[in-house]
Amino acid sequence: MDLNFTREELAFRDEVRTFLRDELPQDIAAKIKNGQPVAAQDYVRWQKILYKRGWGAPGWPKQFGGPGWGPVQMHIYDEEAAAAGAPRMIPFGLKMVAPVIMAFGSPEQQKRFLPRILSADDWWCQGYSEPGAGSDLASLKTRAERQGDHYIVNGQKTWTTLGQHADWIFCLVRTDPNAPKPQQGISFLLIDMKTPGITVRPIITMDGAHEVNEVWFENVKVPVENRVGEENKGWTYAKFLLGHERTNIAGVGASKRELKRLKNIARQELKNGKPLIEDPLFAAKIAQVEIDLMALEITNLRALSAESEKRAPGPEASILKIKGTEIQQALTELMMYAVGPYALPFARESREEGDLQSVAGPAYAAPLAATYCNVRKVTIYGGSNEIQRNIISQMILGL
Amino acid sequence: MDFNFTEEQQLLADTVKRFVREDYTFEKRREILKSPEGWSREVWGKLAELGLTALNVPEAHGGLNASPVDTMLVMNALGEGLVVEPFLSAAVLAPALISRLGDEKAAAELFEGLIAGERIVVVAHQEAPSRGDVQYVATRAERSGDGYVLDGHKAVIAHGGAADELLVTARVSGQPGDRDGVSVFRVDPKAAGVTVKRYATMDGQRAADIELKSVKVAADRRIGAEGKAFDAIEAAHDIALSALCAEAVGVMKAINATTLDYTKNRKQFGQPIAKFQVLQHRMADMFLHAEQATSMSYLAAIKCVDPDAAERRRALSAAKVVIGQAGRFVGQQAIQLHGGMGMTDELMVSHHFKRITAIDLTFGDADMHLQKFAGLSQTA
Numbered sequence: 010m011d012l013n014f015t016r017e018e019l020a021f022r023d024e025v026r027t028f029l030r031d032e033l034p035q036d037i038a039a040k041i042k043n044g045q046p047v048a049a050q051d052y053v054r055w056q057k058i059l060y061k062r063g064w065g066a067p068g069w070p071k072q073f074g075g076p077g078w079g080p081v082q083m084h085i086y087d088e089e090a091a092a093a094g095a096p097r098m099i100p101f102g103l104k105m106v107a108p109v110i111m112a113f114g115s116p117e118q119q120k121r122f123l124p125r126i127l128s129a130d131d132w133w134c135q136g137y138s139e140p141g142a143g144s145d146l147a148s149l150k151t152r153a154e155r156q157g158d159h160y161i162v163n164g165q166k167t168w169t170t171l172g173q174h175a176d177w178i179f180c181l182v183r184t185d186p187n188a189p190k191p192q193q194g195i196s197f198l199l200i201d202m203k204t205p206g207i208t209v210r211p212i213i214t215m216d217g218a219h220e221v222n223e224v225w226f227e228n229v230k231v232p233v234e235n236r237v238g239e240e241n242k243g244w245t246y247a248k249f250l251l252g253h254e255r256t257n258i259a260g261v262g263a264s265k266r267e268l269k270r271l272k273n274i275a276r277q278e279l280k281n282g283k284p285l286i287e288d289p290l291f292a293a294k295i296a297q298v299e300i301d302l303m304a305l306e307i308t309n310l311r312a313l314s315a316e317s318e319k320r321a322p323g324p325e326a327s328i329l330k331i332k333g334t335e336i337q338q339a340l341t342e343l344m345m346y347a348v349g350p351y352a353l354p355f356a357r358e359s360r361e362e363g364d365l366q367s368v369a370g371p372a373y374a375a376p377l378a379a380t381y382c383n384v385r386k387v388t389i390y391g392g393s394n395e396i397q398r399n400i401i402s403q404m405i406l407g408l
Numbered sequence: 409m410d411f412n413f414t415e416e417q418q419l420l421a422d423t424v425k426r427f428v429r430e431d432y433t434f435e436k437r438r439e440i441l442k443s444p445e446g447w448s449r450e451v452w453g454k455l456a457e458l459g460l461t462a463l464n465v466p467e468a469h470g471g472l473n474a475s476p477v478d479t480m481l482v483m484n485a486l487g488e489g490l491v492v493e494p495f496l497s498a499a500v501l502a503p504a505l506i507s508r509l510g511d512e513k514a515a516a517e518l519f520e521g522l523i524a525g526e527r528i529v530v531v532a533h534q535e536a537p538s539r540g541d542v543q544y545v546a547t548r549a550e551r552s553g554d555g556y557v558l559d560g561h562k563a564v565i566a567h568g569g570a571a572d573e574l575l576v577t578a579r580v581s582g583q584p585g586d587r588d589g590v591s592v593f594r595v596d597p598k599a600a601g602v603t604v605k606r607y608a609t610m611d612g613q614r615a616a617d618i619e620l621k622s623v624k625v626a627a628d629r630r631i632g633a634e635g636k637a638f639d640a641i642e643a644a645h646d647i648a649l650s651a652l653c654a655e656a657v658g659v660m661k662a663i664n665a666t667t668l669d670y671t672k673n674r675k676q677f678g679q680p681i682a683k684f685q686v687l688q689h690r691m692a693d694m695f696l697h698a699e700q701a702t703s704m705s706y707l708a709a710i711k712c713v714d715p716d717a718a719e720r721r722r723a724l725s726a727a728k729v730v731i732g733q734a735g736r737f738v739g740q741q742a743i744q745l746h747g748g749m750g751m752t753d754e755l756m757v758s759h760h761f762k763r764i765t766a767i768d769l770t771f772g773d774a775d776m777h778l779q780k781f782a783g784l785s786q787t788a
């Protein structure tokens with residue numbers, strides 16, 4: 010057992026650091042480090058820089074344009090990128106639909122879709138959840154009826170993250186409503202967002218942001234060639250995708266960066282005339298999150314190490330999701346409390362324009378309440394933490 | 409020992425509850441939030457018609473001289489409906505302060521406009537370094553000729569922007585944490601040197617930062633004896649703190665009711681999600697928290713006028729700790745149990761969540777009061 014990086018791994022880390030120092034746009038890094046919202050064009054700009062360097066898709070195999078990194082290298086990259094203030098990877102194309110197309114798509118689909126995902130020419134969104142199908146995803150109702158060379162799609166998807174920017178949506182649709190089990194009779198379709206009959210409606214969340222959407226389908230014609238894999242086998246691909254969604258779900262690098270921001274704020278805030286970071290009660294709370302994060306980091310490395318032996322992460326990923334999201338929430342909560350009453354002024358209007366200007370109090374206080382509200386979502390999405398605990402009890406504990 | 413409310417109190421509670429449910433709907437509130445002022449004078453007029461603006465005014469000034477328990481019942485209902493009008497600021501804190509400063513002439517003038525629902529008077533006390541601790545006044549009032557000159561910065565004053573008149577606390581002598589040397593001044597927000605920066609707060613309410621730069625105030629605008637206002641300021645904040653705790657209880661009960669209702673109706677895996685034991689236990693804990701909070705709100709209402717200041721402050725800090733912690737748990741779990749729907753602006757629960765969060769950040773958060781309680785209890 011050795012928890013240290015090898016000499017080669019350290020050399021790789023230096024290479025990543027140099028690249029980030031030279032190529033990461035400072036305006037984007039400043040937004041991330043100050044907890045400001047990142048605009049869609051910022052994500053695209055950064056992805057194109059990564060693509061140029063050959064690092065557009067750390068997890069992809071070489072044959073599709075990936076850098077051929079192993080799990081440890083990917084981990085090092087994630088850590089360094091997060092620390093430097095690089096935007097998170099928008100997962101829908103790169104981490105979700107791409108692995109499905111690689112594993113189950115036709116060679117034509119691979120050629121058509123993968124390069125444009127890698128180069129950020131296409132923005133993808135996810136058509137999974139429906140109003141009646143959240144945790145119980147298999148109960149989805151969006152219907153796709155075969156008519157000659159097309160499917161006619163009718164129904165509604167919801168919680169479609171950043172769908173307002175999307176060129177394509179990958180959708181789970183019901184192709185056989187009479188299948189004996191809800192998991193059967195589902196197919197996996199790739200749908201061009203410009204197709205007539207698609208309507209995107211914004212959902213405004215409590216922080217005032219437009220991040221999620223409803224996507225409505227009314228007699229939307231989708232060519233049969235846009236189905237991935239076999240008809241009625243979509244659930245298999247969906248489960249495969251959910252396994253990939255959980256890679257880097259721990260978010261250790263980003264949480265380390267946020268911990269740093271928390272400490273910075275606590276150093277500047279005063280309590281009884283002394284820096285808040287010296288207040289025993291608050292200092293203990295910071296220490297508790299820091300310790301939880303240390304444990305998560307090692308747990309994450311253990312999972313990565315197991316992953317280098319087999320491909321997709323197993324049910325252990327649920328541990329990372331639960332602890333990772335709880336830590337994210339603890340950090341946003343502590344940051345909000347750190348600024349006391351100045352957490353209250355709420356820059357809601359300006360958030361919609363992609364920037365949270367300070368209305369009163371220190372500039373670092375401006376985004377904290379909105380972020381605290383926004384980050385309540387992390388224990389809900391991607392399989393709620395209750396569902397993750399079900400997975401642990403069923404798949405790991407065998408209950 | 410008696411936990412029952414009088415018939416009059418029951419009637420008062422029912423009246424305000426009915427007003428909130430019938431006249432202060434989600435849609436109506438949404439329109440008010442969107443308006444430039446962020447609160448409604450029409451609603452304020454109705455609250456005055458119901459007698460609520462007279463509640464905390466002494467009988468000698470035409471008020472109802474209500475008890476903190478009456479105020480508690482009103483605040484329960486206003487919390488349930490998330491009423492954004494300046495009741496706590498202008499109809500609880502301000503009259504509690506005015507009636508304790510011993511200036512009958514000023515009181516008569518100020519109470520008349522309050523009872524009629526015509527004038528909003530707001531106490532501008534909090535300053536940024538205090539973190540909600542009432543015992544911090546750095547704003548200076550320097551003697552100048554036959555008046556004073558005020559300099560300082562008041563931070564996140566609830567409804568400060570709505571005020572027709574401000575009651576500014578300022579120090580005529582001593583250091584920021586001293587009890588002695590603090591006075592209260594009547595200040596026109598439009599006076600030279602006063603800058604009112606208005607903004608919305610996370611809970612949809614309005615607040616303001618108020619900057620005072622060489623603001624000239626005549627000597628007769630000081631209320632009460634010079635430098636002796638701190639006891640009254642503290643006592644008034646204790647009454648307001650008790651009222652805020654009651655509002656929090658109203659918010660929590662509404663959150664729990666809507667969560668119970670949602671989980672009974674939301675079906676996943678072929679059954680209402682309320683059938684899952686893990687959610688049942690979660691809601692049982694939410695209920696427990698709300699009950700403990702209710703108990704402490706009762707204690708706060710009884711103790712907030714206790715003449716024994718140490719005993720009073722201990723009880724109020726304890727109440728704020730329980731209410732802060734309960735509110736955090738209840739609010740966060742309600743969003744979790746509502747799933748994605750809880751995240752949206754469309755349901756009342758997210759608005760309740762934001763208000764309960766803001767309440768913990770008002771008048772000192774749970775941690776601040778935990779430390780305050782610890783300090784007060786070492787010798788108790």
